[in-house]
Amino acid sequence: xxxxxxxxxxxxxxKTRWCPVSYSSLQQPEVFATxxxxxxxxxxxxxxxxxxxxxxxxxxxxxxxxxxxxxxxGGDVLDLQFLDQERMVSASSTGAVTIFRYHPNTxxxxxxxHWARAHSYPCDNAPCTALVCSSPEIVxxxxxxxxxxxxxxxxxxxxxxxxxxxxxxxxxxxxKTTEVLTVxxxxxxxxxxxxQQSSSPSQILSL
Amino acid sequence: AIHLQEPEGKHMGFAWGQGNIFVYETLFKATGxxxxxxxxxxxxxxxxxxxxxxxxxxxxxIFVGLQTIREDLPSKNKxxxxxxxxxxxxxVIRACMEELHISLNPTVSILLAIELIWNLCEVLFIDAAPAxxxxxxxxxxxxxHKADVDEKARDxxxxxxxxxxxxxxxxxxxxxxxxxxxxxxxxxGKKATLTPAANNIFKMMDxxxxxxxxxxxxxxxxxxxxxxKWRHWHEExxxxxxxxxxxxxxxxxxxxxxxxxxxxxxxxxxxxxxxWYHFLVSRLLFCHPTVKPTELHYYAQVNYSTKTxxxxxxxxxxxxxxxxxxxxxxxKDCSIALNNWWFVAHLxxxxxxxxxxxxxxxxxxxxxxEFLLLEYASGLFTHHxxxxxxxxxxDHCLEFGRVYLELQIERxxxxxxRKALKVLRICEQRQxxxxxxxxCKIMAxxxxxxxxxxxxxxxxxxxxxxxxxxxxxxxxxxxYCAKGTFSDLDLIDNLGPAMLLxxxxxxxxxxxxxxxxxxxxxxxxAAKLLLSLMTAKIAxxxxxxxLLTDALxxxxxxxxxxxxxxxxxxxxxxxELTSSLNTPSSDSDKSMQEEDVELTKVELLRLALSRNLAMxxxxxxxxxx
Numbered sequence: 001x002x003x004x005x006x007x008x009x010x011x012x013x014x015k016t017r018w019c020p021v022s023y024s025s026l027q028q029p030e031v032f033a034t035x036x037x038x039x040x041x042x043x044x045x046x047x048x049x050x051x052x053x054x055x056x057x058x059x060x061x062x063x064x065x066x067x068x069x070x071x072x073x074g075g076d077v078l079d080l081q082f083l084d085q086e087r088m089v090s091a092s093s094t095g096a097v098t099i100f101r102y103h104p105n106t107x108x109x110x111x112x113x114h115w116a117r118a119h120s121y122p123c124d125n126a127p128c129t130a131l132v133c134s135s136p137e138i139v140x141x142x143x144x145x146x147x148x149x150x151x152x153x154x155x156x157x158x159x160x161x162x163x164x165x166x167x168x169x170x171x172x173x174x175x176k177t178t179e180v181l182t183v184x185x186x187x188x189x190x191x192x193x194x195x196q197q198s199s200s201p202s203q204i205l206s207l
Numbered sequence: 208a209i210h211l212q213e214p215e216g217k218h219m220g221f222a223w224g225q226g227n228i229f230v231y232e233t234l235f236k237a238t239g240x241x242x243x244x245x246x247x248x249x250x251x252x253x254x255x256x257x258x259x260x261x262x263x264x265x266x267x268x269i270f271v272g273l274q275t276i277r278e279d280l281p282s283k284n285k286x287x288x289x290x291x292x293x294x295x296x297x298x299v300i301r302a303c304m305e306e307l308h309i310s311l312n313p314t315v316s317i318l319l320a321i322e323l324i325w326n327l328c329e330v331l332f333i334d335a336a337p338a339x340x341x342x343x344x345x346x347x348x349x350x351x352h353k354a355d356v357d358e359k360a361r362d363x364x365x366x367x368x369x370x371x372x373x374x375x376x377x378x379x380x381x382x383x384x385x386x387x388x389x390x391x392x393x394x395x396g397k398k399a400t401l402t403p404a405a406n407n408i409f410k411m412m413d414x415x416x417x418x419x420x421x422x423x424x425x426x427x428x429x430x431x432x433x434x435x436k437w438r439h440w441h442e443e444x445x446x447x448x449x450x451x452x453x454x455x456x457x458x459x460x461x462x463x464x465x466x467x468x469x470x471x472x473x474x475x476x477x478x479x480x481x482x483w484y485h486f487l488v489s490r491l492l493f494c495h496p497t498v499k500p501t502e503l504h505y506y507a508q509v510n511y512s513t514k515t516x517x518x519x520x521x522x523x524x525x526x527x528x529x530x531x532x533x534x535x536x537x538x539k540d541c542s543i544a545l546n547n548w549w550f551v552a553h554l555x556x557x558x559x560x561x562x563x564x565x566x567x568x569x570x571x572x573x574x575x576x577e578f579l580l581l582e583y584a585s586g587l588f589t590h591h592x593x594x595x596x597x598x599x600x601x602d603h604c605l606e607f608g609r610v611y612l613e614l615q616i617e618r619x620x621x622x623x624x625r626k627a628l629k630v631l632r633i634c635e636q637r638q639x640x641x642x643x644x645x646x647c648k649i650m651a652x653x654x655x656x657x658x659x660x661x662x663x664x665x666x667x668x669x670x671x672x673x674x675x676x677x678x679x680x681x682x683x684x685x686x687y688c689a690k691g692t693f694s695d696l697d698l699i700d701n702l703g704p705a706m707l708l709x710x711x712x713x714x715x716x717x718x719x720x721x722x723x724x725x726x727x728x729x730x731x732x733a734a735k736l737l738l739s740l741m742t743a744k745i746a747x748x749x750x751x752x753x754l755l756t757d758a759l760x761x762x763x764x765x766x767x768x769x770x771x772x773x774x775x776x777x778x779x780x781x782x783e784l785t786s787s788l789n790t791p792s793s794d795s796d797k798s799m800q801e802e803d804v805e806l807t808k809v810e811l812l813r814l815a816l817s818r819n820l821a822m823x824x825x826x827x828x829x830x831x832x
Contacts, residue, residue: 008264010257012592038592038626076623093623121657127623143624145659166661166695168624185624186665188697206701 007065011036011043015080019046019102022085031068033088033102035077042077044090045070046102046109071100071109079130083152087112089138091128095119097140099152113152119144130171132180139180139194141169147182147192161199165190255590256314258306263587265299266553267596273560274603286334289561293329296553297322320522321550323352324541327529328554331500332563338499339422339430342491346386349488353481356381360390370398376458381479383465384489388416411452412459415444415466422496434497441467468493483511484526504531534563538575552583552600577604581611588615598633609637616642621649631669644670651675655682661698664712668702673709680711684718684750693719714745721757734761734768741780751784752805755812762815771823778816785809 014037018029030050036042047065075094082088083099090098099113119126119142126144133139136152145165149158168185175181178195179202190201221230230246273292276285300322307315330336330344356378363372375398382391392413399409420436422428428436444466447453453460464472468490473480480486487510491498498506507530511523521544528536542551558564559576584600587593597615601608616634621627627650634642647670654662660679667675687693699719706716717740724733737758740746746754758777761768769777 008261010260040591076626078623078625121659124657126657127625129623129625143659143662144657145661163694166698167659167665168662170624185662186698186701188701190697204697 005064009034009067012038014077017080017082017088020082020085031104032065033080033082035073035080035090037076037078037093042073042075043070044073044077044080044088044100044109046107069102069107069109071111073098075127078127081131081133083133083135083138087152089131089133091131091140091142093125093127095125095128095142095144097128097131097138097148097150099138115150115157118142118148118150118157119146129169132172132174134174134177139172139174141172141182143168145169145184147172147180149194159194161192164192164199164201258303258312259314260593261306262299262303263549263593263596265302266296266549267599269295269299270553270556270603271599273557276560286561289557290329290334293325293333293557296557297325297329300325317545319352321545324522324525324529324537325550325554326351327526328534328537328558331503331529331532332534332558333561335500338497339433340424341500341503342488342496342498343422343424345488346492349485350385350387353381353385353485356385360394363394369394370401377479379458380462380465380476383416383462384473384476384480384485386421386489386492388419392416405456408453408456408459411447412462415440415447415463418443419466430497437496465489466493483523486510500532507531534558535575538579542579548579548583548586552579555579577606577608580604581607585611585615588618591620594619595629602637609639612637613639613642617645621646624650644672646670648672648675651679655679660686661695664698668705668708671708676709677711680709680715683715684711688753693722710745711747714740714747714750717745718754725761730761730764730766730768734758734773737761738769738773738776742776748784748787751780752808755781755784756808759812759815762819767819767822767826769819769823771820771827774816774820774823778813778820781809781812781816 013034015035017033019031019033021027021029031046031048034045034047036045046068048068049065073090073092074096075092077090078093079091080088086104087099087101090100092098095117097115097118098111100109101112102109117125118140119128121144126142126146128140128142131138131140137158138150138152140148140150141164142148145163145167147161147164147169149160151158165182165184165188169182170185172180172182175191178193180192180194182190182192184190187206189205191203191205193202196202219230221228223229228248230248231244269292276288300318304315304318304322307318326348330341330348334344336344359374359381360378363369363374363378366372369375375394379391379394382388382394395409395413395416399406399413402409418440420433420440422430422433444463448460448463448467453463461472461475465476470490473486473489477486480489484507487507490510491506495502495506504527507527511527521540525537525540525544528540538551538555541554542548545551555564555576556579559574564575580600581604584597584604587597587600594615598612601612601615604611616630616639619626619630621630627646631643631646634640634646647666651663651666651670651672654660654666655678660682664676664679667679683693683695683699693699696719699715700723702712702716706713717736721733721736721740724730724736737754741751741754755777758769
């Protein structure tokens with residue numbers, strides 16, 4: 001049976017994602033990112049399970065994750081996705097969407113972009129519940145029922161679909177490069193064609 | 208502890224804050240000078256330490272496992288399980304200590320003390336070793352908590368000439384004091400090779416050391432047989448001393464006296480012993496290895512009171528209470544000495560499972576175990592993240608756990624829907640319906656405040672809160688009247704059976720259905736629905752005018768949609784409505800224009816209805832040929 005390694009990290013982790021490896025390399029990914037939630041100070045961290053240094057077995061078992069670096073994060077990390085090999089995007093409970101860059105040489109994380117009120121209510125914060133990436137495009141959804149499209153290289157939002165949903169949108173995913181699928185808290189799937197300018201979904205499916 | 212400077216005439220005042228107390232000096236007089244400081248006192252500071260968090264989480268895991276041990280096995284079969292659980296707890300403490308060591312944290316010493324006490328409790332109470340094994344366990348206990356011997360030994364062995372290292376004899380004596388005779392012999396061997404002239408006496412000492420009997424609990428030898436053997440050996444050592452065999456080497460003579468358990472010699476080495484309980488165990492090892500558990504407290508008292516090597520500390524009284532097998536005293540002293548309930552809660556729970564605690568009920572209804580667990584869990588609940596652990600602890604407090612949980616769970620801050628859903632799941636699993644309603648209402652109110660009507664409605668449906676659903680439906684209807692179209696159609700169209708939660712909600716759903724039927728040109732069905740909304744009294748009276756106005760286009764169609772009977776019913780509704788409108792009432796500030804509009808509408812309706820009635824009568828009276 002495969003070994004199962006358990007490591008205690010003193011924080012509640014909400015998401016873990018493998019860092020994508022280049023297509024040419026045939027190896028399994030060795031680095032992964034985690035986001036924490038429900039802490040006073042949340043953070044985004046990068047871990048490695050490879051044997052980096054020649055420390056042998058002193059640092060624990062083979063496959064024991066070692067933390068490489070971390071960066072503080074405002075609010076709970078509700079979703080975390082890799083944009084490409086070095087950049088990852090986080091969705092925060094404060095409604096912010098942040099792009100981080102991981103520098104493998106110096107083992108540091110820096111903030112590339114920060115959209116503080118990607119999702120909000122008129123006088124309050126609205127958590128950004130999920131996001132999906134297809135570099136350089138990022139689509140985020142939140143409790144405010146809004147769908148927002150960003151581009152990693154642009155300052156402002158590319159497109160905002162207001163009131164896409166009357167209840168909270170819980171998740172989003174790409175069906176095709178131009179179509180996204182969202183699901184809300186009353187169990188409806190909505191298909192959106194981003195090529196069209198309308199604010200209503202092209203299809204609604206409910207259970 | 209907070210100390211008042213110059214306490215004469217001064218008092219301490221306090222005020223409750225949020226989760227803390229503010230304490231200040233006061234003279235209770237209008238004027239006068241005093242200390243300008245206010246102290247903030249908080250409890251449960253420890254739970255915010257990131258490394259101790261590991262302790263709380265892993266011990267939670269062990270705790271839950273302990274609660275689910277099958278009750279039907281007799282207690283004595285469960286002893287090895289309890290011992291193993293006790294060791295699990297201790298290993299978690301040790302793991303935390305190791306991590307804290309690295310960060311040079313002062314909490315390490317507290318954890319060391321905790322582990323020391325727990326280990327002793329495990330030996331005396333849980334394992335309940337009988338005479339013979341008891342001493343062996345105590346020896347292990349002492350060895351485990353005196354790590355400096357190994358460090359020193361390592362230094363000595365790694366030096367160029369171990370036998371001439373200045374700590375050499377200290378290491379040998381320490382080994383003997385801890386009963387580690389094989390290692391002592393190995394060390395002695397190094398000196399022996401250096402001084403071949405004294406070969407004889409070194410050989411003699413080696414012989415004595417090798418022959419010291421140790422009780423083997425798993426063996427066939429009984430305790431009495433062991434005792435006899437041990438006395439023989441003891442006499443032999445005594446003979447060697449009386450014969451002055453070791454007179455030529457002062458160190459070996461000291462060793463010999465130690466082997467005889469000579470009190471004065473042992474006292475001379477109090478630096479190596481370090482603590483009174485080490486002294487106690489070493490004494491017992493060399494004087495009375497067959498000590499019975501019931502005899503322990505006598506030896507402990509004697510050894511402690513006359514040989515305190517340092518000022519008495521809380522730890523000493525706790526250990527003494529343990530040696531006296533006074534479990535309640537141990538728990539009581541630990542509760543006072545430690546600033547966190549973790550230790551006493553978990554230890555008491557384990558002891559309770561071993562059926563070692565007399566179940567005398569405390570004045571406030573629950574027993575000791577439950578009281579401590581409730582205190583611990585309540586402390587956990589104030590933590591922004593560890594509250595989830597506390598839920599399991601409350602679950603296993605049978606008397607008051609549920610009540611505590613009900614009170615506390617509503618106070619968890621709900622920043623995101625995801626967290627609210629987690630809390631809800633906890634409540635739903637335990638059938639805490641009132642809390643479910645309360646949490647859903649909080650979320651619904653928040654959604655309503657942010658104008659997320661769909662979200663608010665779905666929360667009130669989840670809570671089965673009819674009143675709130677009515678409120679939200681009213682908002683939807685108001686929006687419709689104001690804008691002429693529905694917002695959030697996706698929600699209303701898919702209400703399903705949830706529609707029946709409140710009348711207003713049902714009306715909303717059905718009204719929307721009417722619009723859909725109309726849009727699909729299914730006029731007959733639409734008409735029927737519209738009428739039923741009024742006759743079945745689903746629609747609120749205030750909305751009837753709108754409904755009747757909606758009926759107009761249906762009445763104006765070329766084809767007859769409403770049958771004669773249906774038209775009569777519509778007329779009846781209109782008359783009912785107008786009669787109530789005509790009564791002199793409220794809206795006296797209605798402008799003349801509005802009243803005109805109203806009258807015109809009514810006229811139009813009457814006309815349309817009459818025309819429809821005519822057409823319907825004709826149609827129904829016609830015989831198809």
